[in-house]
Amino acid sequence: MKPYRVLLYYCYTTIENPEQFRDEHHQLCIRLNLLGRIIVAPEGLNGTVSGSPADCEEYMRIVKADPRFDSLEFKVDESDEHAFQKLNVRLKNEIVNSDLPVDPLVRTGIHLEPEDFKKLKDEEDVVLIDMRSNYEHSVGKFKGAITFDMENLRELPQHMEEIKHLKKKKVITYCTGGIKCEKASAYLIDQGFENVYQLHGGIIKYGLEAGGEDFDGKCYVFDNRVAVEVNQVNPVVIATCYRCGSPTDRMINCASPACNNHVTLCENCGDEHQGTCRNECKADPNLRPYDGTGYYAKETRGYSPLLGYRSQQASMSH
Structure with a gap:
């Protein structure tokens, strides 16, 4: 049993005062020590968060107690550590960007x-x-x-x-x-x-x-893990290394911040080329140190979830 849980969830439902809900939800996540990305919109809620098993259990209990999220299902995975560095609870027009002229509350597959x-x-x-x-x-x-x-x-x-x-x-x-x-x-x-x-x-x-x-x-995910195992029955590797063409399912971000491409890179090429996808990227003066994961979190110096909440409040008041 790993020491952290990762929750993936969404729910299409009407949220009549999304701004107020966003603020309350952010405070809830701070109280429960959760990190992750959550989107609140008039059409519903979408998020991935990580935390301790007890904090995640309490979060799921509180969310499910709200009748608006009666149909919401949590996908629960295990992790060795927090899957995120920060907490972001954002207000948007859609819970997934699509611009498609449809309403899932009316009809879906x-x-x-x-x-x-x-x-x-x-x-x-x-x-x-x-x-x-x-x-x-x-x-x-x-x-x-x-x-x-x-x-x-x-x-x-x-x-x-x-x-x-x-x-x-x-x-x-x-x-x-x-x-x-x-x-x-x-x-x-x-x-x-x-x-x-x-x-x-x-x-x-x-x-x-x-x-x-x-x-x-592997399945690409939008957190520190980058890609996760899914198939426990007949797994195969289908991707090839962006540089040498050998089979690999190691997904990285290029170490050059100017490039930041999502590419598959084998361990050998990662080490040899400092986590870059092309030789030109190696010359980037701002090249990030490659630690073998190919995941680069945004700078968190001076960050706390509470500060993130306050900065959102300040931006909303302007």
Whole structure:
């Protein structure tokens, strides 16, 4: 049993006073010593936080006690340390950036629990579609899944031409924790796709509850861990080193702050090239020291969650 927990969650629900809720939620996280990233919007709540088992249990209890989050599900993973350096609770217009003209509270694809997804995914008339960004699926994806060369979900409409011939198939969308699929599956329905499903809880829940079978590679995550193991049944490595082409699933950020590319880099190339993706990056005068992880947290000097809260208050008052 590892000493920390990582909670991944989202919930589409109406939050009538999101600014007040954001402030109260930030204070709750400070009280429970949680670190992470949380987005509050009029349409709901989305977050990943880490903390001690006891603090995470109390956080889940308090959130679930609010009737607005009755349907919220926590994906709970273990970690050797805090998965974040800071606490950010931000107010935004959407809980995941999409700009798609859909409302998940009105209509989405049919939610498949992990075991149901496992049974359905290999049927002949089923197509899996990855709704994540290119750097995410480059390090791991489901066997045979369709992927798009896109930076974020806003670009989904530009890729409809690539899949328009699949409108009569059973289409299952998937993403890291399920949140992108709420809007992506709704958008596919609006575009005339007839049988749309989505993997409920995403890749993470599938790994935790169903063993992760047929997920090739690792799952990219937006915290210090960078990428995590999912498949406990038939794991394979699908990514190759950005520099030498050898098989690797080590995902890093380039050590050059001016570049900061998400790339896969094997241990040998990481050591030899100081964690950079190209020779030009090595010449960056601000090159960050490479510690073997390829993860570079933002400067935390003088930071405390309470100071972060106060600075937000100050910016909101201007």
